[in-house]
Amino acid sequence: MRTNPERRQALIDAAIEVLAREGARGLTFRAVDTQAKVPTGTASNYFSSRDDLLTQAGGRIYERLTPSDGTLASVHEGARDAARLKELMHEVVGRVSAFPTGFLALLELRLEATRRPELRAVLTQRIKADVDFNVSNHRESGLPGDDTSVKLLMLAFNWLILERLTLPDLYDEEEVHRIVEEAVDRVI
Template sequence: MVRRNPERRRALLDAAIDVLAEEGARGLTFRAVDSRAGVPVGTASNYFTDRAQLLLQAGAHVHVRLTPTEEFMEGFVGGAPSREQTRVGMQDLLRRVKSDRNGYLALLELRLEANRHPGIREELTRTIRDTLEDNVRLHLEGGFPGDRSTVITLYLAMTGLFVEHLTLPDVLGDDDVRALVDRMIDTIVPPG
């Protein structure tokens, strides 16, 4: 039976994200999620029909957790479309990823799991592609400098930075990650 308590479902998905980030996809079991969420054994299996569904819903929930706030987006789209406003957006993205390290690490783990499971790959590809296309649309319709390739290049640079910073932070050493984002913006986004 699928349960309908949205708060409990969210707690289970948050627990699944933490398990993915800390133990990897192989450690993601219903029992591990129940334990992490502090609920009775068997609770997760009442909410998710199988492990694949749990993975897919955890992946969708990661994107919810990493979404900018409505308040930020109102200010962002209300600002002048410029390289500086793009910098504001990327610095906020960096802040969100750093503040939800487990969320992004879980997303990386889901990417690896998607490589082994076509159904998960299809769904995760669709989610990531749709998010990227939304970003391209927002950039172009908002009149920001650059074109589609600007957004894609910035996306690839930022995801590479996140992987490095969150998984092997000593590779970058003492480099200020915020300053690296600024340099990427200056290199990738045209001035006006």
Template structure:
């Protein structure tokens, strides 16, 4: 099978999940979004579970590519650099990462109802953030403990659905209407001046 077409179909499945949710994910919807002849998706991914798995695998690939780029870039060396990194990740949620993150949320919901290999595919994304974000906090010279690092990661994860739904009252109440301030307040709360490990 054509690997380029396969990737096109997997990308289309992500777009369908982001646009129409899990209920809207059909072979026909993926065919239409990918602009391929009817039946193409079914030839590559014969069942709905196969389409879901393909979308999950593609989301993981995109996540690994993003983290690979971050790993290849100079890491934060101070609190200001860490603030910039975390702010850019939050801004990505409402920007280029929006479709992938909406799809991931749909896939996570699907996995709670019908646990299968998808949860094993998706789990490395969440667990990878805990490791990567802790390393970034250490590199920035903060007095890191595993608990403090986990609190920061959980707060950033909790911000994602609010940024995706973009409710103005919720964004204002949480401080997410200003991602830079949100990150600064988060770091100041977890790592107040004078904090030691």
């Protein structure tokens, strides 16, 4: 296996784009090579199997969706009230929506995980770690709401983001804003 980390990352990013555009069935080494604009056969030199590529793409999506250190630090700044929580939730919805191919590729991976136990195990572990991180971060922040509130907001906003990306004309920006505000009010 090749070890050029920049090339590997470019191939994984290309795989994310292919997943979002073509779905899991369209994810082939050749499609990744074409997307990454590298010679045919390059991806197969970096990944031992298609499953390896799927798994690494899932991990990379989460790397790219992780908030910046500045955003994470800002959670602990300012007021500890519903208004501040709403600001943070707007940031989450905006940040995740700004990486549409990542979110759509993750959905493809989740569907593929229903047929691939190893991928299911990896995604379950990664998503559980994400939920646990968000719950823990929320507890430490002193913001209103409990562990269940965090989980409910995650579930609600994941679906809201799905609607925005797959049916973009369903809700305009004003309505998305209202939904985020109302979801926070009702959950906490």
